[in-house]
Amino acid sequence: MIRLFDISLQLNGFPIKKAKTELDKIVHFSEEEYVSFLENKKREIVDFHLKNNSFYAVLAGNTTSENWENLPILNKQNLQKPLAERLSNGYSKKNIYLNKTSGSSGTPFVFAKDKYSHALTWASNMMRFGWFSIDFNHSYQARFYGIPMDFIGYQKERFKDFLTHRFRFPVFDLSDEVLEKFLHKFKTKKFDYLNGYTSSIVLFAKFLEQKNIVLNEICPSLKACFVTSEMLFESDKKLLEKQFGIPIISEYGASELDLIAFENPRGEWQVNAETLFVEILDENNHPVPHGTEGKIVITSLFNKANPFIRYEIGDIGILDEKSTPQKPILKKLIGRTNDVAILPSGKKSPGLTFYYVTKSIIEDDGNVKEFIIKQTKLDTFEIDYVAEKELVSEQIEKIKQAIDLYLEPHLNFTFTRKTVLERTNRGKLKQFKSFL
Structure with missing residues (x-):
């Protein structure tokens, strides 16, 4: 079977092969090797942006990578400037991945990633979904997401869905008639997994509950369901497990960064320590001990096009006491709910x-x-x-x-x-x- 997903990334200039090789290396580091990798990467990315990004250099003032704790905390307001003012030297709209944040936090902005760091994002996604035997090149996705409604945007998205082996269920209308049509698709297509907005998938599960239907009984090819973008409450998780009959996995991510945490097969919310460095800080920007809640601050270790260094994402969280630098575990995420x-x-x-x-x-x-x-x-x-x-x-x-x-x-x-x-x-x- 052709690896369409990998090929479409390569064709768009995202070096996925190289990214997968590097990610594999990072994952297999010993604890000591990982710690020195992390320190080097932190220093490297800060030095790079101090030298090549005037927006970041002005923000950081005289601080250097040697004094990590004194580096400024970036927030979304800092980033609401025209992109041209915050791109690093050597980057232009031609050689970057460009997107907008969802604005689910109410503070939207346009951001850029260099092509290699975006390839690493995909490599990291592939690895994590692979924990549950999902392969982006071959597994068929039932996608509960929005879709642009203008003709060109719509066609583009549908074509992308074709290339990436997914079938989209647009979530703008979730009335019973529409959910009935969704159900019919599950009876006729061999989906391997569901992926999409928590609230929409939960509404679908409530619809199945009314009809007394368990999803994997009518679609036995289903292996797992991945929910994203909004909080999954414990009661909703139980409902999903009951109505779908498959493992329910929570992911927590941000489009401008990467997947931040992803539930591993042991049910722990494992933080992405391969491409990100995650800190939990108090209101004075001091690190808090594991087990204590604080604001989530994230550094993107590879993105050279835009600085995301000590970037405050707008969520509150707690790292588990048993976290290590190489395997941090998110014990609790507080915030991010939607009506x-x-x-x-x-x-x-x-x-x-x-x-x-x-x-x-x-x-x-x-x-x-x-x-x-x-x-x-x-x-x-x-x-x-x-x-x-x-x-x-x-x-x-x-x-x-x-x-x-x-x-x-x-x-x-x-x-x-x-x-x-x-x-x-x-x-x-x-x-x-x-x-x-």
Whole structure:
């Protein structure tokens, strides 16, 4: 069978072979070798950006890689500058992987990865899914995700799905009629695994529960289900295990970084120590002992195009007492939950749908800094946003068109520009909140 997935990465300039070889080497280091690898990588990436990235050099001032604890903590606001101002020397739109963060934290920005570091991300994903006998080149994925609704974006995504051996179930409409169609696909296709947004997969499981159906009885090829982007509550996990009849694996990642933690076959949330360095810090930016909660701060060890050094991701977590440098275990992730919107037609849409809507106004100029969306009535939503300039009528019109497309027509939206947005008591911005 052709390794389409690997080939499509190679063709796009992502050296996946080289990345897999390096990753394999890192994984097989002894504890001592790993510790020196980590120290070297930390020093190397900081020195590289101090020398080749004026944005980072200004931010770091006189601090060097020798004084790790004194290096600045990067946050998402720091990164809301036009990309051209924070790309390293030698990198341009031609030789990078370019993307936008999901804005699920309410603070979106455009970011870049050099091609090798992006290849390493894929190598790391492949390795972790491989723990559960999933092979991206051959395993067939049932993908519960959004999809761009404009014609070109839609076709591009579907073509990517074809190349990467996945079938997409768009999650913008999760009414019973649509879930019935989803169910039919599982009866007729040989899926190996499910992957997608937690809230959508949980809604599908609740639908199966009502119908008294266990998924792997009608689709026996299924091996595992991987949920991402939102918290998986213990009660939901039990429901998924019962209705799907397969292992349920939680991943925690960030598009601008990598997979951050991934449940291993022993049920531990193993932190990615191969391409990332993860710290848990208190409010004064001092490391906390294992077993203590603090903010999650992450360094991308390989990304030369954009500095992600001591980058505060906006989540709170606890590392397990039994963590070692080579195998840190995330004991608990606090934060990252999303609501579901219920619309007048009875349609249910996950809060993440709004990411696709708001993506239409988040341009690289960094005008819109943050936003939250509140559902106050069945047909009424309020969007509060922080921006340098008020949204103009064309932009609002654009958002309204996106809402008609992704959600449904005849919904009422009000836009309010604010100087500051309310946050949860943990300082997290919840992007969507339903008051119904």
